[in-house]
Amino acid sequence: MTQLIYSNEDLMADHPFARAQVIAGEEMHGGFDEAGTYVSPRTLHRWPAVRAWKQALEAKGDKILDATTELLSRSNYPSREQQKFLLRNSLGQTFWNSLTVTGVFEGRGRFICEATIPDFQNIIVENISELGIGHLHKGLLYAHGADEGGDPKRDGIGAHDAMWYALRDLVFGKDAYPDPEIPENLSRPGDEPLFPQIDGAYAGIMGLLLNLLMIEIRAESFFAFCCDLLDDAELFLDRRAEAAEAREVVERIRTDEGIHTVSLQVVLSEMRTLTFRTKDGGTIAGSDLIDGPWETIVSWHSDRRQEGDRKHTKAQLEGMIGKLDGGDRLVAEFNGLEDA
Ligand SMILES: [Fe+2]
Numbered sequence: 001m002t003q004l005i006y007s008n009e010d011l012m013a014d015h016p017f018a019r020a021q022v023i024a025g026e027e028m029h030g031g032f033d034e035a036g037t038y039v040s041p042r043t044l045h046r047w048p049a050v051r052a053w054k055q056a057l058e059a060k061g062d063k064i065l066d067a068t069t070e071l072l073s074r075s076n077y078p079s080r081e082q083q084k085f086l087l088r089n090s091l092g093q094t095f096w097n098s099l100t101v102t103g104v105f106e107g108r109g110r111f112i113c114e115a116t117i118p119d120f121q122n123i124i125v126e127n128i129s130e131l132g133i134g135h136l137h138k139g140l141l142y143a144h145g146a147d148e149g150g151d152p153k154r155d156g157i158g159a160h161d162a163m164w165y166a167l168r169d170l171v172f173g174k175d176a177y178p179d180p181e182i183p184e185n186l187s188r189p190g191d192e193p194l195f196p197q198i199d200g201a202y203a204g205i206m207g208l209l210l211n212l213l214m215i216e217i218r219a220e221s222f223f224a225f226c227c228d229l230l231d232d233a234e235l236f237l238d239r240r241a242e243a244a245e246a247r248e249v250v251e252r253i254r255t256d257e258g259i260h261t262v263s264l265q266v267v268l269s270e271m272r273t274l275t276f277r278t279k280d281g282g283t284i285a286g287s288d289l290i291d292g293p294w295e296t297i298v299s300w301h302s303d304r305r306q307e308g309d310r311k312h313t314k315a316q317l318e319g320m321i322g323k324l325d326g327g328d329r330l331v332a333e334f335n336g337l338e339d340a
């Protein structure tokens with residue numbers, strides 16, 4: 001029988017690493033096996049668990065929510081060619097800023113470790129002990145937060161935030177530029193409640209899960225963007241070896257994110273098959289509860305948010321390019337490199 005129930009200890013357990021992950025002298029999470037392959041932190045049992053829950057859903061013939069970059073209706077801004085243009089025109093600070101902002105947002109993910117995660121069994125009719133959703137409060141979400149911003153119980157070991165800063169410093173050098181302005185929020189603002197039918201403590205976590213899944217999907221498109229740039233033989237000319245190492249670090253973060261995307265996909269797909277107890281004493285089918293808000297969140301992340309960001313970023317970048325010698329011509333050239 002495939003194991004479907006895991007303890008908090010199981011979900012937090014590391015592989016026995018042959019070597020720790022150390023970047024520029026700083027110890028990071030995860031490690032390497034005997035063959036030198038990178039292994040994500042806290043995945044000794046967490047990966048088998050998530051795979052087992054996903055297989056159980058598939059075996060029942062239940063729909064698994066789409067969780068690929070296909071959901072994104074717009075490409076990255078600036079485009080890869082635009083970012084390359086900026087790097088080659090002494091505006092490396094723009095890429096430095098993107099890496100720093102990404103690190104700051106990863107660090108904020110640590111709040112998940114500090115949040116109170118309720119037991120969803122309290123508002124679900126069916127028994128959820130053998131499902132991913134039954135493990136949200138048993139460490140599944142805590143492990144996710146620890147991967148992003150570091151485990152509050154194990155200070156001194158860097159997580160994704162520290163990994164982004166480290167790879168940024170590899171390609172640019174430490175303190176190459178000042179700290180950028182950090183945008184406020186990555187999630188859709190809570191202007192109207194997504195799940196008014198259910199108790200607020202659970203509704204809040206469900207909104208978080210929907211936003212997190214889209215944030216993971218958008219991150220995947222940023223990883224590809226970073227890897228392409230770090231791989232480009234025409235960039236970081238005096239730091240090619242460091243750029244190659246930085247690319248490896250991005251790939252490790254990408255490897256770690258894999259379990260975030262799949263676990264969120266599984267939990268949200270499970271929720272669609274369950275029956276929720278509502279605040280007014282009734283019940284509602286999970287698919288009726290989730291499908292509308294999921295559509296709202298997908299469209300906000302893939303479109304509405306991108307539109308606002310794009311205008312702001314475009315104005316900022318044009319301002320910086322405009323100050324260079326031959327600014328007007330360069331701005332026109334830059335805009336011509338935007339993805340269709
Ligand atoms: Fe992350």
Ligand SMILES: [Fe+2]
Pocket residue numbers: 148216256257260
């Ligand atoms: Fe993540």
